Amino acid sequence: MPKVPSPPIPQALKGLPPTPDEVTPGTGPSDHAKEAGITVVDWIDERTSLSGTGRWLLFRKVPKGTNWAYTLGSATLFAFLSQAVTGVFLAMYYRPDATGGAYESIRHITSEVFAGQLVQGMHLWGASVMVVLVFVHMGRTFLYGAYKYPRELTWVIGVVLLILTMVMALTGYLLPFDQRAYWATVVASNITGTGPIVGPYLADFLRGGPEFGVTTLSRFYAIHMLLIPGLMIALIGAHLYLVSKLGTSAPPWRQARKDTQFDTIEA
Amino acid sequence: MPSKHDRYKSKYTTDRRVPGAFEGETITRRRFMTGGANVAGAIAAASFTLPPLALALAPVFEAGTKRWEVAGPSGEFPDDNYIPVTITVTPGIGQVGKTTVYVRKHNPELDTDKYDRNRPYIAISSRCAHAGCPVRWVSAAERFACPCHGGVYDILGKRVGGPPPRPLDRFYTRVRNGQVEIGPRYSVNSELKPFSPRGPGEPLDGIGQYVYPAQFDEKK
Numbered sequence: 001m002p003k004v005p006s007p008p009i010p011q012a013l014k015g016l017p018p019t020p021d022e023v024t025p026g027t028g029p030s031d032h033a034k035e036a037g038i039t040v041v042d043w044i045d046e047r048t049s050l051s052g053t054g055r056w057l058l059f060r061k062v063p064k065g066t067n068w069a070y071t072l073g074s075a076t077l078f079a080f081l082s083q084a085v086t087g088v089f090l091a092m093y094y095r096p097d098a099t100g101g102a103y104e105s106i107r108h109i110t111s112e113v114f115a116g117q118l119v120q121g122m123h124l125w126g127a128s129v130m131v132v133l134v135f136v137h138m139g140r141t142f143l144y145g146a147y148k149y150p151r152e153l154t155w156v157i158g159v160v161l162l163i164l165t166m167v168m169a170l171t172g173y174l175l176p177f178d179q180r181a182y183w184a185t186v187v188a189s190n191i192t193g194t195g196p197i198v199g200p201y202l203a204d205f206l207r208g209g210p211e212f213g214v215t216t217l218s219r220f221y222a223i224h225m226l227l228i229p230g231l232m233i234a235l236i237g238a239h240l241y242l243v244s245k246l247g248t249s250a251p252p253w254r255q256a257r258k259d260t261q262f263d264t265i266e267a
Numbered sequence: 268m269p270s271k272h273d274r275y276k277s278k279y280t281t282d283r284r285v286p287g288a289f290e291g292e293t294i295t296r297r298r299f300m301t302g303g304a305n306v307a308g309a310i311a312a313a314s315f316t317l318p319p320l321a322l323a324l325a326p327v328f329e330a331g332t333k334r335w336e337v338a339g340p341s342g343e344f345p346d347d348n349y350i351p352v353t354i355t356v357t358p359g360i361g362q363v364g365k366t367t368v369y370v371r372k373h374n375p376e377l378d379t380d381k382y383d384r385n386r387p388y389i390a391i392s393s394r395c396a397h398a399g400c401p402v403r404w405v406s407a408a409e410r411f412a413c414p415c416h417g418g419v420y421d422i423l424g425k426r427v428g429g430p431p432p433r434p435l436d437r438f439y440t441r442v443r444n445g446q447v448e449i450g451p452r453y454s455v456n457s458e459l460k461p462f463s464p465r466g467p468g469e470p471l472d473g474i475g476q477y478v479y480p481a482q483f484d485e486k487k
Contacts, residue, residue, distance in 0.1 A: 099361040182363065183400065187415070190399040193466030196478045201327050203466055208326040210464065210482060214359050215326075 056244060063250035069144075070248060072137040077236065079130035083168075086123040087225060094175065096221040098214060102177035127169055134165050146249045154242040157235050164232050171224035174217060185220070186212060328483050334358075338370050338440075338447040344388060346372035349404045351393075354449050367393040368438055368449055369404050369411075377422060380459040388447050391424045392436035399467040402435065411435060425457065432470035433457065 045051045062070075093113060095105040109116040138158065141147055147155035174185040189212075193203035208215040288295045336354040344350050349369035357364035369391040378389060391411070393401045400415035410427070411420040419428035424435035434457060439450035452464045456471035462481070465471065469479035 098363055099359075187398045187400065190467040193479075194468035197480065200466055200469065200479055200482070204327045204482065205324060209329065209357075211357050212363060213326075213357050 057240075060244060060247060062248055063254065065251040065254040066248065067251070069140045072133060072140050073243070076130065076133040076137050077240075079126060079133050080232065080236065082126050083123060083130060084229065086119050086126065087229075089119060090123055091225055094221075096175070096218045098177070098217045102175065102217060106176045127172060131165060131169055134162055138162065144249065145252050148249075151242070151246055151249065154239060154246065157239045157242070161232060161235050161239065164228050164235070168224060168228050168232075171220040171228070174220045175224065177217065182212075185216070330482075333451050335441070335443075335448040335450050338368070338388075338390070338449050341372075341388075341442050341445055341447050344370050344372045344447065346374040347377075348406050349391065351404065352390075352449070356452075367401065369393065370440070370447065370449070380423075382455075382459050382461055386440060387442055388440040390438035390440050390449050392438060392452055394436060394467060396426070396431040396433050396435055396467050397429065423459070424455075425459075432468060432475070433472070434459065436464065437461075 041051075090109065093105060093109045093116065095101040097105075106120070109120050111117070141155065141158070170185075170188055173188075174181045189203045189206050192206055193199045195202060204210055206219075207213060208219045285295060334355075338344075338352040338354065339350070349371050352368050352370050353365050354368055355364050356366045371389050373383070373387055373389060378384065378386070383389070393403075395402050395413040395415065395418050397413065397416055397418045400413050402411040402413045402418065402420065404410075405412055409422050411424065413419070413429065413431075417429040418426065418431040420431070420435050421427050424437065426432075426434060434455050436452050436454050438452050441448050441450065454462045454465040454471060456462065456476070462471050462476060465479055465481070469475065471479075
């Protein structure tokens with residue numbers, strides 16, 4: 001085994017560190033503040049052991065060849081978080097009222113509420129960004145072969161997340177309740193109805209009746225902001241757990257080194 | 268080595284040397300309590316998940332109310348051209364619950380199909396049978412045209428071009444006190460035979476009526 005040359009060490013770090021009895025604790029306010037922070041973290045860590053989990057989650061080894069394409073998953077996660085945060089605050093102003101209140105509340109948000117147009121725009125354009133990022137992330141995983149053993153379950157959960165993202169895009173599209181939103185939903189629920197045997201019943205379930213009715217908008221709103229986000233948060237947690245557990249895969253053009261010596265059991 | 272008689276014995280008894288098992292027991296108390304706790308948990312979970320699920324699924328099984336809307340005086344409608352009439356299909360949601368219906372008087376020369384002979388007025392739905400977009404009656408061409416995907420229908424609502432799988436839906440009509448009234452919607456196959464209302468994109472010819480069944484509360 002050749003000896004690895006040691007890196008250059010700054011002068012200040014050379015020599016032995018002081019032993020605990022040589023260290024005199026500081027008495028200034030900044031020292032107390034530092035001490036308090038450590039005490040709080042220690043208090044929590046002693047009861048939860050979260051620091052080990054944090055290290056396990058964040059300080060993972062990544063393979064050689066990891067590149068910018070590996071950030072697409074994080075990008076999708078941040079798009080989701082952006083949608084979640086902007087969505088929560090839009091919900092404070094939105095009214096799912098089909099007789100005109102919904103359209104009026106969106107008009108109020110975009111033209112009268114301070115920064116309403118910005119937040120509504122972030123949510124509107126962020127939805128498209130998230131759909132695009134999901135597909136690019138999926139394409140990266142496919143082209144790199146990162147779905148293969150042992151990461152098949154990560155892929156399957158990702159596909160469910162893709163479907164849920166599409167359901168979010170569909171149900172969110174109705175909420176502005178303008179002509180485009182209304183007709184897009186009419187056509188989308190009719191397309192659902194063209195599925196054989198169960199299609200008509202699925203369309204009735206989606207609309208809450210045979211026609212676009214009084215509760216269709218509130219139904220879509222509940223699916224959009226309560227049902228699907230909960231499912232997505234749970235599945236994103238499972239997805240990230242598997243990423244941490246299994247690690248990321250090396251890009252396909254990285255070959256295992258031929259000269260690597262593996263320990264072999266002598267017969 | 269288990270003997271072949273072992274399979275006649277319970278899996279959880281003292282015969283199998285299961286800890287906590289007593290002579291003559293077929294199931295240990297520990298196992299019974301575990302099962303009981305699981306069942307209790309399942310009953311508790313079902314008691315708060317099933318009622319909301321019923322709430323969400325109820326509209327699939329509910330009948331729409333049959334309503335009759337006045338379209339206009341009976342003398343107002345010609346027998347060779349359609350008059351657009353706006354009626355309320357779903358009350359309580361304002362503009363969204365309205366739809367356009369094209370109405371004309373029964374014309375013995377046009378309406379020769381056996382199912383149409385006794386209808387006093389013909390009322391054609393403006394919902395395209397392809398994806399549900401609103402069709403427009405173009406009287407000069409005597410065609411219904413859909414703006415979305417190019418579906419075209421003739422004066423009877425039968426498809427003459429584009430993707431629609433069946434003719435335009437119709438509404439039941441009647442005359443009360445000199446006023447034409449428009450009732451529930453119904454769907455027709457290519458021979459204009461009436462069926463209970465279906466969604467757009469669902470064919471009714473051949474096996475279509477079985478592949479796309481009627482609503483639970485509707486008669487076929």
